[in-house]
Amino acid sequence: MATHSKRTKIEDIRRVELIAAAHRVFLEHGLHGMTSARICREAGMSPGILAYYFKGKDEVLFGMVRYNNRLLMEDVIARLKAARTGWERLEAIVEGNFPASAFTRPIANAWLSVCAEAGVNPQYARLQRLFYRRLRSNLASVFDGAAAESRLREASFIIAALIDGLWLRKAAADDLGRDEAISLVFSGISSLLGDGEERRLRHPAV
Amino acid sequence: MATHSKRTKIEDIRRVELIAAAHRVFLEHGLHGMTSARICREAGMSPGILAYYFKGKDEVLFGMVRYNNRLLMEDVIARLKAARTGWERLEAIVEGNFPASAFTRPIANAWLSVCAEAGVNPQYARLQRLFYRRLRSNLASVFDGAAAESRLREASFIIAALIDGLWLRKAAADDLGRDEAISLVFSGISSLLGDGEERRLRHPAV
DNA sequence: CAGAATCTTGTATGAGCATACAAAATTCTT
DNA sequence: AAGAATTTTGTATGCTCATACAAGATTCTG
Numbered sequence: 001m002a003t004h005s006k007r008t009k010i011e012d013i014r015r016v017e018l019i020a021a022a023h024r025v026f027l028e029h030g031l032h033g034m035t036s037a038r039i040c041r042e043a044g045m046s047p048g049i050l051a052y053y054f055k056g057k058d059e060v061l062f063g064m065v066r067y068n069n070r071l072l073m074e075d076v077i078a079r080l081k082a083a084r085t086g087w088e089r090l091e092a093i094v095e096g097n098f099p100a101s102a103f104t105r106p107i108a109n110a111w112l113s114v115c116a117e118a119g120v121n122p123q124y125a126r127l128q129r130l131f132y133r134r135l136r137s138n139l140a141s142v143f144d145g146a147a148a149e150s151r152l153r154e155a156s157f158i159i160a161a162l163i164d165g166l167w168l169r170k171a172a173a174d175d176l177g178r179d180e181a182i183s184l185v186f187s188g189i190s191s192l193l194g195d196g197e198e199r200r201l202r203h204p205a206v
Numbered sequence: 207m208a209t210h211s212k213r214t215k216i217e218d219i220r221r222v223e224l225i226a227a228a229h230r231v232f233l234e235h236g237l238h239g240m241t242s243a244r245i246c247r248e249a250g251m252s253p254g255i256l257a258y259y260f261k262g263k264d265e266v267l268f269g270m271v272r273y274n275n276r277l278l279m280e281d282v283i284a285r286l287k288a289a290r291t292g293w294e295r296l297e298a299i300v301e302g303n304f305p306a307s308a309f310t311r312p313i314a315n316a317w318l319s320v321c322a323e324a325g326v327n328p329q330y331a332r333l334q335r336l337f338y339r340r341l342r343s344n345l346a347s348v349f350d351g352a353a354a355e356s357r358l359r360e361a362s363f364i365i366a367a368l369i370d371g372l373w374l375r376k377a378a379a380d381d382l383g384r385d386e387a388i389s390l391v392f393s394g395i396s397s398l399l400g401d402g403e404e405r406r407l408r409h410p411a412v
Numbered sequence: 413c414a415g416a417a418t419c420t421t422g423t424a425t426g427a428g429c430a431t432a433c434a435a436a437a438t439t440c441t442t
Numbered sequence: 443a444a445g446a447a448t449t450t451t452g453t454a455t456g457c458t459c460a461t462a463c464a465a466g467a468t469t470c471t472g
Contacts, residue, residue: 045450119377160375166367188398216418
């Protein structure tokens with residue numbers, strides 16, 4: 001029908017606006033403080049609007065998490081494409097996990113609240129697992145050319161856990177900055193890899 | 207007055223029973239699922255009893271967190287006393303952070319839910335910070351004799367973050383066991399410390 | 413044992429929230 | 443512009459939960 005394209009357009013606009021608003025509320029107040037009313041207020045709309053464009057709050061929520069993950073991943077993927085050496089790919093992954101000006105206590109807390117919810121809600125757990133699998137396989141693919149097979153799983157496990165732990169620490173104590181966190185991760189990587197392995201990564205052969 | 211000793215006794219008993227029940231509920235359902243009604247049911251009492259023995263739910267909650275931390279710390283402290291070499295002290299700290307048969311997905315989730323809450327509630331944040339300071343200073347005191355001054359802060363930072371990250375991973379993916387986690391931490395420690403440093407730790411001179 | 417003190421129960425109240433929905437406002441169609 | 447389709451609003455409903463409290467049960471005291 002003729003009206004179809006128009007209707008779809010408005011609907012898509014509103015959905016995106018609401019999800020973006022939800023994202024802002026989420027980053028500021030965490031999952032728990034992300035109420036329907038607040039989302040609508042943040043979007044400058046009336047409280048009832050959510051029910052019109054979404055089946056329920058969960059739909060907004062999952063949309064928001066996907067939105068968030070997409071934002072994070074875009075950066076990593078772009079940098080991975082541009083990388084010429086294994087080391088550069090490593091930098092892309094590690095720094096992508098500490099997005100500039102997003103390594104903040106409120107954001108760390110927000111992320112943490114999702115992890116906590118994932119323990120209860122299987123839907124969240126699924127999203128979370130997807131995200132982790134990607135990080136891990138990215139790391140593994142970089143180490144692949146450089147490290148001994150036996151260390152591969154171990155090293156990417158440790159680095160992935162280290163990254164998470166630093167975020168957690170950011171949330172709990174807020175006593176380290178982004179650059180410091182990144183340099184700690186590289187410090188860990190350098191220790192885990194032998195000198196030869198690290199040298200191989202710096203070689204421009206992907 | 208004459209009745210004082212008796213009243214105090216019952217009151218103490220009930221408070222402990224309720225806090226222990228709260229702890230059990232907490233480990234099973236996380237912070238969010240720890241409702242007043244569930245705590246009382248778990249303790250085999252009526253729903254109204256909480257208000258009689260506690261000023262509010264928060265009091266039960268903080269009592270429960272303290273109870274939990276005490277349980278964890280007792281084990282670590284006992285093992286630290288018995289340790290003869292620096293390496294043994296390290297083992298006490300690391301293994302104390304993965305209590306036997308407590309490295310479980312529900313428990314990891316429960317712990318995570320406290321971390322998330324600490325981001326919102328300053329009271330929790332205080333308890334959390336206390337706990338972290340202790341872990342960190344324990345680690346630092348072990349490394350103290352063995353590692354170069356410049357690496358000391360860095361290494362204890364990394365190991366503390368690694369431990370947290372492994373718990374987080376347990377909550378998110380549940381794809382590693384207690385022994386595996388511990389061996390990953392030691393693997394990280396070995397990499398971070400030079401051979402000489404590690405050898406010094408194994409020497410029985412505390 | 414009677415009466416008082418203490419303990420325990422079950423329920424009532426009210427706050428905060430997601431969701432449903434009727435009615436108002438806007439936009440589209442002809 | 444009139445009427446239809448849609449979008450938006452504000453509010454009502456019902457749920458879960460913490461907390462308050464009246465009334466009942468138990469234990470203590472003399």
